[in-house]
Amino acid sequence: MPAPPRRRVLVTGMGVESCAGGTPDELWDALAAGRPAVSALELDEPLPCRVGGVVRGFDPREHLPAAQVRRTSRFQQLLFAAAMKAREDARLRTAPGALYVGTGGGGLDETARLVTTLRESGWTRMNRLGLLRLLPDQAAGLVARELGITGPVQTLSTACASSTDAIGAGLRAVRDGTADIVLVGGVESWLDVPALASFCLLDVLSQRPAEEAASASRPFDRDRDGMVPAEGAAVLVLESERSALRRGATVYGEVLGAASGCDAHHPLAPRPDGAVAARTIGLALADARLEPAAVDLISAHGTATPLNDRAETAAIKRAFGAHARRLAVTAPKSVIGHACGACGVLESVGVLLALREKYVPPTANLHHPDPDCDLDCTPLVGRPAPVRVAVKQNFGFGGHNSAVVFGAA
Secondary structure, eight states: OOOOOOOOEEEEEEEEEBTTBSSHHHHHHHHHHTOOOOEEOOOSSOOSOOEEBOOTTOOGGGTSOHHHHHHSOHHHHHHHHHHHHHHHHHTOOSOOSEEEEEOSSSSHHHHHHHHHHHHHHOGGGSOTTGGGGTOTTHHHHHHHHHHTOOSOEEEEOBTBTHHHHHHHHHHHHHHTTSOSEEEEEEEEOOOSHHHHHHHHHTTOBOOOOGGGGGGOOOTTBTTOOOBOBBOEEEEEEEEEHHHHHHHTOOOOEEEEEEEEEEOOSOSSSOOTTOHHHHHHHHHHHHHTTOOGGGOOEEEOOOOOOHHHHHHHHHHHHHHHGGGGGGOEEEOTHHHHOBOGGGHHHHHHHHHHHHHHHTEEOOBTTOSSBOTTSOSOOOBSOOEEOOOOEEEEEEEETTTEEEEEEEEEO
């Protein structure tokens, strides 16, 4: 007996909080123009990292009651705001069936505040609910309580691949019939001094001076010197085709396939040959029931670290063979920095709008392409193109590899 046809999974809503703006269109405008949105960081310590992607002008009181603002931390507030925007954009009137959220550090910044209070005033002076401000699952819990989500509410933490994995989890839930509508999101807020200092010690952050903020993130460029940290949140509404048609929903695109893997190689560095990342891309395409030649656009992880960009280039070549030379590649972190666990969903908003607009966004600051990164990385200037299928890939510390395949609406 032939297998029943798979349920199609559509994207019917988007919500964003980013350094480029608080709407998908503002984010797209920056990406399409190759206009970096990172800026100088205001730090009390003389760290070598002086630039980052800050969500400026964000007021949690626009989304939460004052009492809730006092009880929650920034990463929870950012995700909550993005989720409420996605619900409104999708015109949802009932509770989604599930929620999957990716984050790398959760309330990492809150840990330092609790330790400071402990040392200065003793443990009895700490906020009684302070623990809830830092636990990674609490952002998803906050959204679930507001929307009444009683199905699976899960937080995934696979470093920079976290929210890409969340999309994969949401795809499977809708496609398999677990839920008709799910939310998938990512959030990160890690621009505090202890977190930045820790990453500085790993020698992975750009050390360009504050006055060079706009040119600091340089994926695939010969002169790149590390990633530019950023905060942010984004949420997508994934919905079965039947449900979307019944509601008359706006459709931004389709999630066609997803896959994950692990280098099993090193806690920080990717496998130089890109073999496992390439296999992950291949598995995502197989899940989408597509051949490599069907792909038009790669939204690269593109951290602007020397090792990642070379390994990612190798992975693309392995996964696509001769077709790799015909692919358009774009690196959104050149514009919005590296939002760690949030980057997968945040950058997927850009992918969906690239599919809608039939336009390949440029890689900003790519003035001197690295000879070892010799694909078409769309330097400096974007271009119209018949983009129908795109791959969003993200790789994280610990060897995590994830890829999602999107199709045009």
